[in-house]
Amino acid sequence: MGEKKMHRKYLALAGVLSLVTVTAGGCKGSEEKDVKNIKIGVTLYSQYDTFISELMTEFTEYAADKEESSGVAIKLEILDASQSQLTQNEQVKNLIDKGCDVVCVNLVDRTEPTTITDLAENNQVPIIFFNRELVTEDLERWSELYYVGADASQSGVLEGEIAADAFKKNADIDKNGDGICQYVVLEGEAGHQDSIVRTEYSVNTMVEKGVETEKLGYAIANWNRAQAQTKMAALLTQFDGKIEMIIANNDDMALGAIDALKASDIPKESWPGVVGIDGTDEGIEAVKNEEMLGTVYNDKEGQAREMLNLAFVIATDGDKSDIPLIDGKYVRTPYHKLTLENIEEYE
Numbered sequence: 001m002g003e004k005k006m007h008r009k010y011l012a013l014a015g016v017l018s019l020v021t022v023t024a025g026g027c028k029g030s031e032e033k034d035v036k037n038i039k040i041g042v043t044l045y046s047q048y049d050t051f052i053s054e055l056m057t058e059f060t061e062y063a064a065d066k067e068e069s070s071g072v073a074i075k076l077e078i079l080d081a082s083q084s085q086l087t088q089n090e091q092v093k094n095l096i097d098k099g100c101d102v103v104c105v106n107l108v109d110r111t112e113p114t115t116i117t118d119l120a121e122n123n124q125v126p127i128i129f130f131n132r133e134l135v136t137e138d139l140e141r142w143s144e145l146y147y148v149g150a151d152a153s154q155s156g157v158l159e160g161e162i163a164a165d166a167f168k169k170n171a172d173i174d175k176n177g178d179g180i181c182q183y184v185v186l187e188g189e190a191g192h193q194d195s196i197v198r199t200e201y202s203v204n205t206m207v208e209k210g211v212e213t214e215k216l217g218y219a220i221a222n223w224n225r226a227q228a229q230t231k232m233a234a235l236l237t238q239f240d241g242k243i244e245m246i247i248a249n250n251d252d253m254a255l256g257a258i259d260a261l262k263a264s265d266i267p268k269e270s271w272p273g274v275v276g277i278d279g280t281d282e283g284i285e286a287v288k289n290e291e292m293l294g295t296v297y298n299d300k301e302g303q304a305r306e307m308l309n310l311a312f313v314i315a316t317d318g319d320k321s322d323i324p325l326i327d328g329k330y331v332r333t334p335y336h337k338l339t340l341e342n343i344e345e346y347e
Helices: 003-014 029-034 050-070 085-097 114-123 152-169 193-208 225-238 251-263 281-288 300-315
Strands: 020-022 037-044 073-080 102-105 127-130 145-149 180-187 212-220 245-248 273-278 294-298 330-332 335-339
Touching (some): 037 050, 050 073, 050 300, 102 300, 152 180, 152 193, 152 245, 152 294, 152 335, 180 251, 212 225, 251 273, 273 281, 281 335, 300 330
Parallel strands (some): 037 073, 102 127, 127 145
């Protein structure tokens, strides 16, 4: 693993910084007073989500690059809502009160953005929602609400393609030789759109690819590795030797399943296939080590860049024509399949 990736991984695992001040390199002398200062606030649903943590590491690094290239001083304040929507609402209020030019929000509850959007509109402070997509109607409530993220259905399709290709190519996955893929699902939050969509599209895609499937069971693990390990251990006991594929809604839960498999008496060559979504650093390592069949790479670098660019343009009253906005609201980044065959592109 390269020095830059190790640095990123250290920052991600160390947690999100509560306050990051990005200052331009070099000495500007008396010109420093003429540099415009902008403030960008960020509130996260949870700093302990590996993908979010890695995304914010990219965001802070890109902010430093942007400042150097633009000559505009950028101050970031990044807060953790600890999975509390009430906490996040208060954080947005505080960020607005502190004079942030724009606030980026990784919603705790995608169905409860009303307080935040009302605060934003009343104070004329634009909001960029990211990664956890809110309901379309809520994004339309005010002209200065935006969303940066990826299409959850695409991630499910690509995850299903990885699973289907592996099942058809590797006869060892079909443990009982019946030609049917017996699978379990590790889901994120109950009722969360991304969980529902990723699960539905991954399984439907397997069927469309000609793989007959049988769902043995599922467990809600809330995107969390430790919870996934516990839930997977129970599923392994419940369906002793019958599970052929583990479909996880994200890499953290896929890694939790692998932790459970390592702790079991099942030899590695007899493990079920495991697939995930996000392409986190540890997820990629698991693919490299042939512990996961593959993952769907969620472009954290692209999302960080697009979010920072959009925030910068808004804060500096710049031209949005260079921002790839869809319907004036959305910036979408594509997912990519990541398997052992193309892993070199992501290391």
